Amino acid sequence: MSAPSSSPPEPTAFRGLMTRWATGVAVVTARAGGVDAGLTVNALLSVALAPPSLLISLTREADTTPIIQRSGTFAVNFLAADQRGISERFAQTIPPADKFLGLPLHRGTTGAALLDGTLGAAECRVAAWTPQYDHVLIVGEVVRQEIGRDAAPLVFFRSGYAEASGPDGLRLAAARK
Numbered sequence: 001m002s003a004p005s006s007s008p009p010e011p012t013a014f015r016g017l018m019t020r021w022a023t024g025v026a027v028v029t030a031r032a033g034g035v036d037a038g039l040t041v042n043a044l045l046s047v048a049l050a051p052p053s054l055l056i057s058l059t060r061e062a063d064t065t066p067i068i069q070r071s072g073t074f075a076v077n078f079l080a081a082d083q084r085g086i087s088e089r090f091a092q093t094i095p096p097a098d099k100f101l102g103l104p105l106h107r108g109t110t111g112a113a114l115l116d117g118t119l120g121a122a123e124c125r126v127a128a129w130t131p132q133y134d135h136v137l138i139v140g141e142v143v144r145q146e147i148g149r150d151a152a153p154l155v156f157f158r159s160g161y162a163e164a165s166g167p168d169g170l171r172l173a174a175a176r177k
């Protein structure tokens, strides 16, 4: 472990620390004015069980952020290990419509895209919108949920995707770029 410092870390050093926090991976989608948008996220946590609610942290620069603001709703799609390509696609800076090309999906009550083959999905109504630094903290109240496949999760750790293996699909091997 490196020596503790009394001063705040530089942003890149802090990013290095946070790479040591393993997370799942989700795609957040939204639809407004007939336009679909979506992005890959791992800044996601549940807030409360009653009401069922979760929080995402989105950069203000993401194309998806204003679409969520306009629609007042969004969906969170929890990715399975075999959906790494979807994660990579939704993390690209490409026209939002291109992200959905040929992707099997369905719609629930909010109109946001629900990707097929995920571990599950939550459709949310925006309950709180809090600008913080260059991000927006968005609390969503879950208006509808789907439980999906019983499959291994896609995991992100140390700037790469970790492999989930083993009979339960939950044993993590070293990250492979």
Ligand SMILES: Cc1cc2nc3c(=O)[nH]c(=O)nc-3n(C[C@H](O)[C@H](O)[C@H](O)COP(=O)(O)O)c2cc1C
Pocket (backbone or CB within 6 Å): 025, 037, 038, 039, 040, 041, 042, 043, 044, 057, 058, 059, 061, 062, 063, 064, 065, 087, 090, 091, 092, 093, 094, 096, 156
């Ligand atoms: C594993 C992973 C996790 C990410 N998590 C977030 C996140 O929590 N919040 C965020 O704003 N961007 C996150 N990103 C970056 C966005 O996916 C990326 O900026 C995307 O291009 C934004 O798309 P958009 O501009 O079409 O909305 C993440 C990227 C990856 C690969």
